[in-house]
Amino acid sequence: MVMDWREARRGCAAAAAMVILFPVIFPALFSPMGFAYPSAFSEWNAPKPRHLPLLKGALQREIPNLQTSDLWSPLANQGWKPCSKPSSSSGLPMKSEVYIQVFLDGGLNQQRMGICDAVAVAKILNATLIIPHLEVNPVWQDSSSFDEIFDVDHFIDTLKGEVSIVKEPPKEYSWSTREYYATAIRATRIKTAPVHASANWYLDNVQPVLQSYGIAAISPFSHRLAFDNMPVEIQRLRCKVNFHALIFVPHVRALGDALVNRLRSPYGKGATQYLQETTDSKDKQARKFVALHLRFDKDMAAHSACDFGGGKAEKLALAKYRQVLWQGRVLNSQFTDEELRNQGRCPLTPEEIGLLLAALGFDNNTRLYLASHKVYGGEARISSLRGLFPLMEDKKSLASADERAKIKGKASLLAAVDYYVSMHSDVFISASPGNMHNALVGHRTYENLKTIRPNMALLGQLFLNKSMGWSEFEEAVLEGHKNRQGQIRLRKPKQSIYTYPATDCMCQT
Ligand SMILES: *[C@@H]1O[C@H](CO)[C@@H](O)[C@H](O)[C@H]1NC(C)=O
Numbered sequence: 370m371v372m373d374w375r376e377a378r379r380g381c382a383a384a385a386a387m388v389i390l391f392p393v394i395f396p397a398l399f400s401p402m403g404f405a406y407p408s409a410f411s412e413w414n415a416p417k418p419r420h421l422p423l424l425k426g427a428l429q430r431e432i433p434n435l436q437t438s439d440l441w442s443p444l445a446n447q448g449w450k451p452c453s454k455p456s457s458s459s460g461l462p463m464k465s466e467v468y469i470q471v472f473l474d475g476g477l478n479q480q481r482m483g484i485c486d487a488v489a490v491a492k493i494l495n496a497t498l499i500i501p502h503l504e505v506n507p508v509w510q511d512s513s514s515f516d517e518i519f520d521v522d523h524f525i526d527t528l529k530g531e532v533s534i535v536k537e538p539p540k541e542y543s544w545s546t547r548e549y550y551a552t553a554i555r556a557t558r559i560k561t562a563p564v565h566a567s568a569n570w571y572l573d574n575v576q577p578v579l580q581s582y583g584i585a586a587i588s589p590f591s592h593r594l595a596f597d598n599m600p601v602e603i604q605r606l607r608c609k610v611n612f613h614a615l616i617f618v619p620h621v622r623a624l625g626d627a628l629v630n631r632l633r634s635p636y637g638k639g640a641t642q643y644l645q646e647t648t649d650s651k652d653k654q655a656r657k658f659v660a661l662h663l664r665f666d667k668d669m670a671a672h673s674a675c676d677f678g679g680g681k682a683e684k685l686a687l688a689k690y691r692q693v694l695w696q697g698r699v700l701n702s703q704f705t706d707e708e709l710r711n712q713g714r715c716p717l718t719p720e721e722i723g724l725l726l727a728a729l730g731f732d733n734n735t736r737l738y739l740a741s742h743k744v745y746g747g748e749a750r751i752s753s754l755r756g757l758f759p760l761m762e763d764k765k766s767l768a769s770a771d772e773r774a775k776i777k778g779k780a781s782l783l784a785a786v787d788y789y790v791s792m793h794s795d796v797f798i799s800a801s802p803g804n805m806h807n808a809l810v811g812h813r814t815y816e817n818l819k820t821i822r823p824n825m826a827l828l829g830q831l832f833l834n835k836s837m838g839w840s841e842f843e844e845a846v847l848e849g850h851k852n853r854q855g856q857i858r859l860r861k862p863k864q865s866i867y868t869y870p871a872t873d874c875m876c877q878t
């Protein structure tokens with residue numbers, strides 16, 4: 370399995386400590402960042418378009434109607450659908466008297482996978498699961514708990530036939546807290562779960578602890594349950610958790626619905642106009658929209674070690690960031706920018722994703738929802754994209770400050786809203802692989818929704834070629850993305866069932 374880039378860096382304890390100390394040293398770098406977040410030091414000369422000839426070509430493009438309609442049409446039935454139900458041959462769990470606890474790090478989507486795996490491990494061990502504890506991520510700094518993000522009653526209720534789940538440990542185990550495990554070595558802490566542990570590993574190593582103490586706290590737990598050689602009912606259960614039991618809290622869904630309605634509104638743009646949504650909208654057709662996940666923050670830019678055209682100042686700033694956070698130990702920095710691009714290892718910039726969408730046939734009337742809450746380089750970095758797609762919206766442009774008050778400054782809730790809107794889009798595309806991309810690819814596959822997966826290696830090579838004209842670029846892009854628009858791909862060994870739910874959780878019709 371290809372580890373998420375964020376996982377790769379987690380291996381180093383010293384670096385992790387540094388991440389925690391970092392805000393104290395440079396608090397300005399960690400202040401909540403909006404689109405035009407003020408930088409501690411001026412590190413870019415406003416980034417300029419890097420592919421000016423292509424950009425000009427894209428702005429003058431003509432879009433044949435036929436292609437446009439094909440672009441927006443939903444995916445045909447591919448012969449796969451969610452399997453009816455997790456086979457609950459094991460029946461109702463007996464009221465289990467032993468308890469499993471997990472502490473999950475990472476961002477929203479990594480925690481989501483951890484939650485699904487925790488339910489599966491509780492099932493394997495016939496234990497009652499205590500609602501997982503979500504750790505505060507050092508980069509995103511959101512302290513939201515499980516029940517502030519997910520609808521906890523829906524979660525417990527959906528799974529009640531299979532695993533018993535409680536919100537809190539019972540009184541006799543109230544000592545079993547995160548603080549308790551943080552302060553000393555404890556007999557009930559399972560610290561040694563290997564990455565992709567088997568079901569038997571849990572039976573051999575955790576079952577005895579449960580028998581002796583009645584409770585086991587597994588931490589670290591991310592990526593600690595294998596995807597291969599699992600009983601069918603465990604795989605189906607994991608999917609049931611991910612695709613059915615985990616829904617966001619009502620206020621996140623309500624805000625998400627409001628954003629989706631405004632994106633679909635046949636009327637103009639701008640939050641104020643949406644406040645007087647009218648009733649005659651039946652007359653006009655609902656509009657379609659593309660959700661674009663654009664993770665292009667400083668953390669990601671620095672970690673990729675690619676050159677993003679911000680000149681010497683930007684290069685120095687990113688190198689400095691790498692030095693402070695990871696002591697310069699970043700795999701990609703062994704390669705030149707050209708090598709990285711040739712291998713498709715650079716996240717697409719907003720400009721590049723705009724050129725990709727234009728080449729695929731999206732015209733300048735396309736509504737684009739930007740699922741992203743910070744862009745390194747601010748508005749200057751996204752101006753080329755906005756030039757190609759003037760009807761670009763985000764949470765801020767679509768909803769008032771009052772409407773956004775409950776999610777303000779909370780990275781996980783902001784990501785939850787983006788996830789929700791992205792699930793309701795006609796087309797989803799992501800500018801870089803990562804947890805959010807993988808989670809949505811999997812979820813949209815499960816519901817047979819269109820998802821464009823950029824061919825990073827091809828695009829890297831095309832963007833390196835400075836003599837390529839628009840029509841050649843367009844042709845190469847179309848050819849290279851024919852089979853990357855949501856066609857079912859079956860999971861290969863070691864791949865995640867959350868990214869590739871067929872065939873573990875999807876059955877042929
Ligand atoms: C869990 O319960 C099932 C059914 O009651 C039983 O077959 C299985 O052996 C139990 N597993 C463990 C680990 O106790």
Ligand SMILES: *[C@@H]1O[C@H](CO)[C@@H](O)[C@H](O)[C@H]1NC(C)=O
Pocket residue numbers: 428733734759760
């Ligand atoms: C799209 O482009 C056409 C022609 O280039 C222009 O006339 C039109 O105003 C543009 N639409 C938007 C929404 O900017």
Ligand SMILES: *[C@@H]1O[C@H](CO)[C@@H](O)[C@H](O)[C@H]1NC(C)=O
Pocket residue numbers: 834835836837838841
């Ligand atoms: C760049 O693109 C041009 C036009 O398509 C092509 O002729 C040329 O071979 C390409 N160069 C490289 C290095 O791929």
